[in-house]
Amino acid sequence: MDVDLDVKRGIITSLIGPSGCGKSTLLRCVNRINERLGYVRTEGLVEVLGHDAYDPQVDLSQLRRQVGMVFQRPNPLPISIRDNILFGQRMHEPDSPDLAGSAADDVVESALREVLLWDGVKDHLDRAATSLSLEEQQKLCIARLLPLKPSLILMDEPCSALDPKATAVIEDLIWKLRGDYTIILVTHNMAQARRASDECAFMLMGRMIEHRKTDDLFVTPKDQRTADYIEGRYG
Amino acid sequence: MSSDAFPTRRPALDRLDGAWAADKAAQVLMFVAGISAIVFILGIFAFIAREGLSFVFSRFSFAEFFGSIRWAPTSNSNPTFGALALIVGTASVTGMAMIVAIPFSLGAAVYIAEFARGRTRETLKVLVELLAAIPSVVWGFIGLSIMNKLIIDVFDVSVGLNVLNAGIILGLMAAPIMTTIAEDALKAVPDRYREAAEAMGATRWQVIRRVVLPAARNGLASAVLLGVGRGFGETMAVLMASGHSINLPTSIFDSVRALTATIAAELGETAVGSDHYGALFTLGLFLFLITFAINLTADLVVRGIRKK
Ligand SMILES: Nc1ncnc2c1ncn2[C@@H]1O[C@H](COP(=O)(O)OP(=O)(O)O)[C@@H](O)[C@H]1O
Ligand SMILES: [Mg+2]
Numbered sequence: 001m002d003v004d005l006d007v008k009r010g011i012i013t014s015l016i017g018p019s020g021c022g023k024s025t026l027l028r029c030v031n032r033i034n035e036r037l038g039y040v041r042t043e044g045l046v047e048v049l050g051h052d053a054y055d056p057q058v059d060l061s062q063l064r065r066q067v068g069m070v071f072q073r074p075n076p077l078p079i080s081i082r083d084n085i086l087f088g089q090r091m092h093e094p095d096s097p098d099l100a101g102s103a104a105d106d107v108v109e110s111a112l113r114e115v116l117l118w119d120g121v122k123d124h125l126d127r128a129a130t131s132l133s134l135e136e137q138q139k140l141c142i143a144r145l146l147p148l149k150p151s152l153i154l155m156d157e158p159c160s161a162l163d164p165k166a167t168a169v170i171e172d173l174i175w176k177l178r179g180d181y182t183i184i185l186v187t188h189n190m191a192q193a194r195r196a197s198d199e200c201a202f203m204l205m206g207r208m209i210e211h212r213k214t215d216d217l218f219v220t221p222k223d224q225r226t227a228d229y230i231e232g233r234y235g
Numbered sequence: 236m237s238s239d240a241f242p243t244r245r246p247a248l249d250r251l252d253g254a255w256a257a258d259k260a261a262q263v264l265m266f267v268a269g270i271s272a273i274v275f276i277l278g279i280f281a282f283i284a285r286e287g288l289s290f291v292f293s294r295f296s297f298a299e300f301f302g303s304i305r306w307a308p309t310s311n312s313n314p315t316f317g318a319l320a321l322i323v324g325t326a327s328v329t330g331m332a333m334i335v336a337i338p339f340s341l342g343a344a345v346y347i348a349e350f351a352r353g354r355t356r357e358t359l360k361v362l363v364e365l366l367a368a369i370p371s372v373v374w375g376f377i378g379l380s381i382m383n384k385l386i387i388d389v390f391d392v393s394v395g396l397n398v399l400n401a402g403i404i405l406g407l408m409a410a411p412i413m414t415t416i417a418e419d420a421l422k423a424v425p426d427r428y429r430e431a432a433e434a435m436g437a438t439r440w441q442v443i444r445r446v447v448l449p450a451a452r453n454g455l456a457s458a459v460l461l462g463v464g465r466g467f468g469e470t471m472a473v474l475m476a477s478g479h480s481i482n483l484p485t486s487i488f489d490s491v492r493a494l495t496a497t498i499a500a501e502l503g504e505t506a507v508g509s510d511h512y513g514a515l516f517t518l519g520l521f522l523f524l525i526t527f528a529i530n531l532t533a534d535l536v537v538r539g540i541r542k543k
Contacts, residue, residue: 064436
């Protein structure tokens with residue numbers, strides 16, 4: 001693997017490339033979730049907000065609190081909608097005043113409002129999160145990160161399990177979060193990268209080929225391999 | 236050309252050949268094997284009921300059976316059939332067994348399912364299964380010889396064959412099967428739940444406590460229920476370790492007598508058709524209904540999760 005990627009704060013950076021080129025693997029290095037597999041070795045430097053994420057001093061739990069992740073398949077926990085939203089805070093700051101009584105309701109409401117899910121679910125917050133539609137589940141998976149105020153959100157093909165309509169809704173949502181959060185969006189859907197990102201990085205066979213403003217990358221790619229890819233010659 | 240594409244010697248479409256016959260035969264065989272379980276259960280139930288019901292309709296008194304602790308079926312002057320002490324004996328030993336078995340088996344299941352990897356995991360699973368295969372008379376022997384002395388020495392009591400002894404033995408006997416079922420329940424929790432929680436910064440222990448255990452709770456409950464069922468039904472080890480004396484226990488150091496042990500010890504010495512004989516079958520009927528209800532509940536509890 002040979003990757004050098006500098007992600008700027010507050011914008012959406014998309015990561016494109018053919019299936020199997022290592023996008024997910026790279027993304028999963030950032031919050032070190034790769035390590036749960038046990039057989040993954042990571043080399044090099046990953047810095048999050050100026051801190052080396054692989055420094056032995058780093059507390060994994062704190063790192064992952066700073067770096068949220070949205071998965072390809074929506075994976076709400078098999079508990080209520082409300083408990084999903086409060087899960088992170090209950091874990092990280094169990095004594096927080098935000099969790100007491102009506103303050104918790106406010107946390108839940110504002111997180112759900114931010115992902116445009118509130119009106120749909122406000123009357124049944126105690127229902128199992130797994131009973132929601134996939135689109136709603138994915139919104140919930142984004143919403144549950146927000147109370148922890150992550151500085152970076154990693155999204156690994158967040159729309160690939162969804163139908164086109166839901167995809168559009170989630171894309172709009174991602175675009176709405178832009179500015180408040182730094183987002184890395186992995187996708188193999190070029191149109192999506194084009195629509196929903198400020199900068200775009202193209203990867204091929206584990207290598208970073210090109211990283212520029214999205215519009216520039218798609219209109220005037222510098223590298224021949226990028227040009228071939230966006231014209232659909234492989235991938 | 237056309238003879239290549241359509242060979243003249245084609246098998247007739249309506250010919251039933253050997254494979255067809257074998258398939259039909261296998262289907263019938265599987266069906267018979269499948270329903271034989273039902274046939275056996277109904278048959279056994281009918282047999283026990285027939286032997287027991289004659290007693291239930293003649294000599295049986297509800298108030299005496301469930302309300303009296305006097306089990307003296309062989310008394311010449313005044314035979315009595317109070318099963319309360321036996322029921323309490325079985326319940327207390329089973330309760331004690333669960334106090335022992337639940338922490339053991341859940342702890343082992345969590346370790347095997349969530350922490351152990353590779354060789355350790357496989358070795359542990361084999362060991363647990365081996366433990367489940369120890370004959371109950373061996374456990375009873377351990378209770379009678381080792382545990383008996385140990386309890387007398389450690390707690391300074393006069394008899395070591397009591398609720399504590401039988402409960403520990405029974406707990407150790409029930410723990411392996413409970414571990415296996417609980418481990419299956421934990422394994423059935425999809426890994427993406429763990430991943431989701433870990434990605435939010437949950438530690439290993441938080442993942443287990445807040446995600447895995449709640450998600451597996453039905454399976455765990457059914458593991459416990461099956462353990463209880465095992466406790467009610469176990470005979471030999473309880474007979475040997477409980478002291479086998481009719482008693483309403485007031486402490487874990489009291490000897491008790493279990494329903495199962497009573498049947499095992501007395502049935503051989505009764506005249507077929509006598510009141511005593513019928514009373515023992517009534518005990519059996521009662522046991523059968525209880526274990527049946529427990530196992531059915533366990534099964535329904537497990538199905539509960541699948542539906543959700
Ligand atoms: N740096 C790397 N070194 C070795 N193997 C890698 C590396 N990056 C990715 N892989 C392997 O390539 C495969 C596909 O990677 P993945 O990240 O899932 O691709 P993508 O998400 O782009 O489809 C995975 O099996 C992964 O183990
Ligand atoms: Mg991928």
